Amino acid sequence: MSKTISGFSKLGKQEKINWLAEHFSAAPQDFSRELSAWQHPDAKVQGIVDGFTENAIANYVLPYSIAPNFVINGKTYAVPMVIEESSVVAAASSAAKFWQERGGFHAEVIGTVKLGQVHFRWFGGPERLREIFPKLQSRLLDSCADLVANMEKRGGGVRGIELIDFRDVEPDYYQLRVAFETCDSMGANFVNSVLERFAETLEAFFTDSAELADTERDVEVIMSILSNYTPDCLVRAWVECPIAAFADLARSQGMDAGTLAERFALAVRIAQIDPYRATTHNKGIYNGIDAVVLATGNDFRAIEACGHTYAARDGQYRSLSRCTVENGLFHFELEIPLAMGTVGGLTALHPLAKRSLEILGHPSARELMCITAVVGLAQNFGAVRSLITTGIQQGHMKMHLTNILNHLGASPEDAAAAQHYFQAQTVSFSSVRAFLEGRRVTPNPTVSPNPSSV
């Protein structure tokens, strides 16, 4: 039976499911029934969700959670987070509570510049290009007047056009690097539309400008697209407290406050020094950032790609956060590029993205940048605090216990007993299975025997 198909996108949703069931499932009826069930009960909502991508056949569910008690610049937020990983939301909430009692979080936006590029080849000399560039620039700006009119009314628009000469690494290759202000929108469509207009105008300029010689008319636009690297769309979040404020935490770990603060700072310095550790350290930051970015309908791939490039901006991949312990003061901060929007795109369409923005008090893009950076910092704080004290597994596996119990098909009574028992025991897949077997529970027969699949 052929597993290829032409015209898949033309099939209706149920037809797509049926075709998949028939060609790719060992139990077509179950398959069809299950996928058909993962739909929103309100057909209008389902229609909106289906409209996001091509070939949508079902909704893939992730938990929508809340991390309360985030005090940021004196204002209290309950932060929506979409993430599947055990203990991330618990760690964020715990860090929020910890800092709520120590002055809260602080954050400021350093810049909001978005960038785009027109890549082109020109075969005349660079001096001549520089000479005619002012004329080209004003023609480019004139050509996009209709596209930028609304954005300009909101205070945004094109902020600058730079000509960059790459001929030392690629013959005849130049670039227009364009800076944009897109206000509260992420602005991807706006930026790309303006860039494509610039590309047309660039070609027309070389073709029809009277002052150019015939030998100067040859130009080739390669592509026009926004850059997801926006190092000047930047936010800084920080916490600060006297070292003595760590006394209780340190005592519970058999340390003094100074030792705990120093250990924390050393762990962050290690992530500055070593890319292997930096990658994991920054992944912990993005546990928080991605969860808020997803919950608010923003583009987590763009934000991650940008952050990782930023983390390597001096040529080596490093921690995005920094920590100092000086003059009795603990200071921990995160500086991170976050190109986010609160209007347009998915923020206006996804029902839960809209709810997230409501929960956050309808923030501006700048305020959302601050909130998101703070959650990244909180997540990083929670992870490093665990790593230098109890280790990460204690909290993680406690949260993971629920997944294991569900996986093993534990009854509510057995699950409650297990939750109680494992408060004082090490959680692992096999220890939980042994506990349930000890209570003479037959594991669910559909369960995979492979614990690593959990």
Ligand code: MEV
């Ligand atoms: C796990 O998702 C994230 C951590 O590995 C982050 C870190 O090591 O800093 C705990």
